[in-house]
Amino acid sequence: xxxxxxxxxxxxxxxxxxxxxxxxxxxxxxxxxxxxxxxxxxxxxxxxxxxxxxxxxxxxxxxxxxxxxxxxxxxxxxxxxxxxxxxxxxxxxxxxxxxxxxxxxxxxxxxxxxxxxxxxxxxxxxxxxxxxxxxxxxxxxxxxxxxxxxxxxxxxxxxxxxxxxxxxxxxxxxxxxxxxxxxxxxxxxxxxxxxxxxxxxxxxxxxxxxxxxxxxxxxxxxxxxxxxxxxxxxxxxxxxxxxxxxxxxxxxxxxxxxxxxxxxxxxxxxxxxxxxxxxxxxxxxxxxxxxxxxxxxxxxxxxxxxxxxxxxxxxxxxxxxxxxxxxxxxxxxxxxxxxxxxxxxxxxxxxxxxxxxxxxxxxxxxxxxxxxxxxxxxxxxxxxxxxxxxxxxxxxxxxxxxxxxxxxxxxxxxxxxxxxxxxxxxxxxxxxxxxxxxxxxxxxxxx
Amino acid sequence: xxxxxxxxxxxxxxxxxxxxxxxxxxxxxxxxxxxxxxxxxxxxxxxxxxxxxxxxxxxxxxxxxxxxxxxxxxxxxxxxxxxxxxxxxxxxxxxxxxxxxxxxxxxxxxxxxxxxxxxxxxxxxxxxxxxxxxxxxxxxxxxxxxxxxxxxxxxxxxxxxxxxxxxxxxxxxxxxxxx
Ligand SMILES: Cc1cc2nc3c(=O)[nH]c(=O)nc-3n(C[C@H](O)[C@H](O)[C@H](O)COP(=O)(O)O)c2cc1C
Ligand code: SF4
Ligand code: FES
Numbered sequence: 001x002x003x004x005x006x007x008x009x010x011x012x013x014x015x016x017x018x019x020x021x022x023x024x025x026x027x028x029x030x031x032x033x034x035x036x037x038x039x040x041x042x043x044x045x046x047x048x049x050x051x052x053x054x055x056x057x058x059x060x061x062x063x064x065x066x067x068x069x070x071x072x073x074x075x076x077x078x079x080x081x082x083x084x085x086x087x088x089x090x091x092x093x094x095x096x097x098x099x100x101x102x103x104x105x106x107x108x109x110x111x112x113x114x115x116x117x118x119x120x121x122x123x124x125x126x127x128x129x130x131x132x133x134x135x136x137x138x139x140x141x142x143x144x145x146x147x148x149x150x151x152x153x154x155x156x157x158x159x160x161x162x163x164x165x166x167x168x169x170x171x172x173x174x175x176x177x178x179x180x181x182x183x184x185x186x187x188x189x190x191x192x193x194x195x196x197x198x199x200x201x202x203x204x205x206x207x208x209x210x211x212x213x214x215x216x217x218x219x220x221x222x223x224x225x226x227x228x229x230x231x232x233x234x235x236x237x238x239x240x241x242x243x244x245x246x247x248x249x250x251x252x253x254x255x256x257x258x259x260x261x262x263x264x265x266x267x268x269x270x271x272x273x274x275x276x277x278x279x280x281x282x283x284x285x286x287x288x289x290x291x292x293x294x295x296x297x298x299x300x301x302x303x304x305x306x307x308x309x310x311x312x313x314x315x316x317x318x319x320x321x322x323x324x325x326x327x328x329x330x331x332x333x334x335x336x337x338x339x340x341x342x343x344x345x346x347x348x349x350x351x352x353x354x355x356x357x358x359x360x361x362x363x364x365x366x367x368x369x370x371x372x373x374x375x376x377x378x379x380x381x382x383x384x385x386x387x388x389x390x391x392x393x394x395x396x397x398x399x400x401x402x403x404x405x406x407x408x409x410x411x412x413x414x415x416x417x418x419x420x421x422x423x424x425x426x427x428x429x430x431x432x433x434x435x436x437x438x439x440x441x442x443x444x445x446x447x
Numbered sequence: 448x449x450x451x452x453x454x455x456x457x458x459x460x461x462x463x464x465x466x467x468x469x470x471x472x473x474x475x476x477x478x479x480x481x482x483x484x485x486x487x488x489x490x491x492x493x494x495x496x497x498x499x500x501x502x503x504x505x506x507x508x509x510x511x512x513x514x515x516x517x518x519x520x521x522x523x524x525x526x527x528x529x530x531x532x533x534x535x536x537x538x539x540x541x542x543x544x545x546x547x548x549x550x551x552x553x554x555x556x557x558x559x560x561x562x563x564x565x566x567x568x569x570x571x572x573x574x575x576x577x578x579x580x581x582x583x584x585x586x587x588x589x590x591x592x593x594x595x596x597x598x599x600x601x602x603x604x605x606x607x608x609x610x611x612x613x614x615x616x617x618x619x620x621x622x623x624x625x626x
Contacts, residue, residue, distance in 0.1 A: 084583045085580075085581060085583065086581070087542045087543055087544055087580070087581040087585065088543075088544045088581070088585050089581075089583065089585070090583040090584055090585055090586055092583070093583045093584070120473075124583070125484065125488065125524070125526045126526065126579075126582050126583070126592060127583065128488065128595045128621075129595040129596070129597075132595075132621075161473040163473070163481070163484070163485065164484055164485055164488055165484060165524070166484045166487065166488075166520070166523075166524025166525070166526050166527060167524045167525035167526035167527075167579075168523065168524050168525065169580065169581075180484070181481060182478065182480065182481055183478075183480035183481045183482065183483040183484070183510075183516075183520065184480075184520065185519055185520060185523040186523065186524075201475065201478055242585065242586060243586065244544050244547075244548070244585040244586040244588070245544060245547045245548070245585075246547055246548075250585075250586035250587065251586050252586070288542075288543060288544075288581075329544075329585070331543075331544045331547065331585065333547060337547060341546070342543050342546060342547070345541065345542055345543040345546050346542070346543050349542050349543070349580050349581070352580055353580065
């Protein structure tokens with residue numbers, strides 16, 4: 001069994017309440033930081049831990065903090081990104097629902113490090129029930145002197161609020177999130193300036209994922225050196241993986257970075273293997289935006305090495321033969337999955353969620369959805385397959401925010417690795433649209 | 448008696464106003480517009496699951512901003528219903544990860560049971576059927592949301608049971624007792 005750092009006490013009865021959480025060592029990092037460390041020391045400690053952002057991009061958290069513009073009379077803000085909308089990802093919801101005080105503790109310690117006096121948790125609007133859990137926990141934290149004026153007599157004061165979104169994937173992108181928090185449509189901003197200079201209300205701001213912030217308490221309480229002992233190389237620590245799709249044991253698992261992918265999928269400690277005794281066809285390892293990989297390539301790299309659950313190993317081979325750890329939204333497809341249909345639902349998702357500001361994304365996502373719909377429903381042409389690749393290429397890198405790339409990559413990767421299946425749909429529309437029909441490379445006499 | 452279309456009385460209850468004031472206190476005095484999304488959620492719960500132009504005008508009045516500023520926000524975010532809805536809105540996740548676990552079949556089952564298509568309201572006015580994108584519940588799909596409640600790991604039997612329970616349910620507002 002791997003060691004759990006964030007979720008060690010997650011199943012303790014009543015851990016969502018202040019008293020039980022405190023009894024299990026909760027809020028120790030706030031005491032330690034506010035009483036014995038300067039804000040700069042907290043930042044240095046997080047830097048030394050090697051923690052990388054858990055929202056998807058994997059940018060080193062301590063480094064991001066150190067970019068925050070120096071105080072010059074303006075307020076500074078910490079905003080927690082709890083928008084969790086990346087298809088396949090449900091770890092932040094789990095963490096906030098079960099361990100609300102862990103996130104609050106992380107917000108206090110991190111806000112202290114950044115010099116923020118007011119901080120916000122921006123949670124997706126669909127999770128209003130989780131917002132209520134967090135608000136209850138925040139009220140407890142105020143009542144016990146961990147929020148509000150002069151926390152623990154340290155002279156440091158902090159207000160913490162939860163803010164609901166309104167249903168828009170794009171508000172997970174940090175500048176769209178800030179626009180939304182200001183009461184506007186969620187249109188991403190041009191960067192630079194980055195939020196570290198011009199963020200919420202034009203003030204220096206750090207935006208961090210729920211899991212990133214929830215990791216800070218362990219690092220501060222136990223030291224960066226202890227944290228860095230977990231994981232492998234630049235993939236330090238543990239990561240929450242939300243496992244879904246066609247597996248026996250879907251759920252959220254805290255793994256030490258470095259677990260082999262094969263063990264993660266097949267061992268009973270984690271996913272428990274493929275459901276219904278079937279074989280595995282493909283995996284999307286880091287949320288819907290990362291490239292899909294067929295069974296052979298998710299288990300082993302192109303060089304024949306075992307693929308590990310680390311940032312480096314999953315991206316080994318680049319986009320030709322690799323993928324990304326991303327948000328940790330790991331979903332598995334069995335041999336009965338139609339890749340074309342699945343890719344179409346994802347293209348439809350990105351089209352639906354494009355904010356519409358840039359034409360390559362607005363038009364391109366609609367185009368890809370339409371072409372995939374046509375192929376899936378038996379009206380496709382052979383040249384449609386290359387058309388998909390060409391549209392994806394024209395979106396990639398030509399947009400204000402990374403949603404364009406996120407929409408292009410899954411489609412390009414599906415065609416890259418499963419071209420025969422797309423061709424089969426075009427060549428045999430009747431077979432392909434028959435109820436329950438699935439392309440099977442080994443058995444197919446049609447292809 | 449003349450039966451004109453009932454328009455919602457655009458007067459927030461005291462409970463709703465208290466919630467609104469609580470949210471307004473979260474943002475700097477010159478940044479009160481930040482409260483627009485929280486207030487729209489409160490408005491939708493208060494006025495039967497949707498926000499009419501009159502309701503949006505009222506929200507603009509509370510925030511002291513132009514009505515257009517509320518319209519442009521309410522139309523951008525998918526959670527706000529801009530037309531009347533049934534007593535309950537079923538929001539079924541249709542995205543890939545849920546599809547792998549049977550959302551296509553769930554949607555078909557609900558359409559048959561309710562006698563209406565996605566986007567429509569059942570004849571008895573009890574249910575509006577909507578599809579939505581990933582609700583961060585992919586490990587427990589197929590699933591759907593009704594107001595603040597998630598219904599997960601649904602199969603035909605549990606979906607039918609859910610429909611029965613919802614029909615009998617008295618809808619309460621978050622700031623009311625026994626919510
Ligand atoms: C379209 C899009 C959606 C995103 N959604 C989320 C999200 O739901 N949650 C999240 O933490 N980060 C999301 N991100 C990444 C954020 O922009 C940002 O990088 C992240 O919150 C930084 O936190 P971290 O450094 O702690 O990972 C998204 C990015 C893009 C481009
Ligand atoms: S890439 Fe898409 S989502 Fe991002 S700003 Fe442009 S149109 Fe909006
Ligand atoms: S795909 Fe349905 S909840 Fe994520």
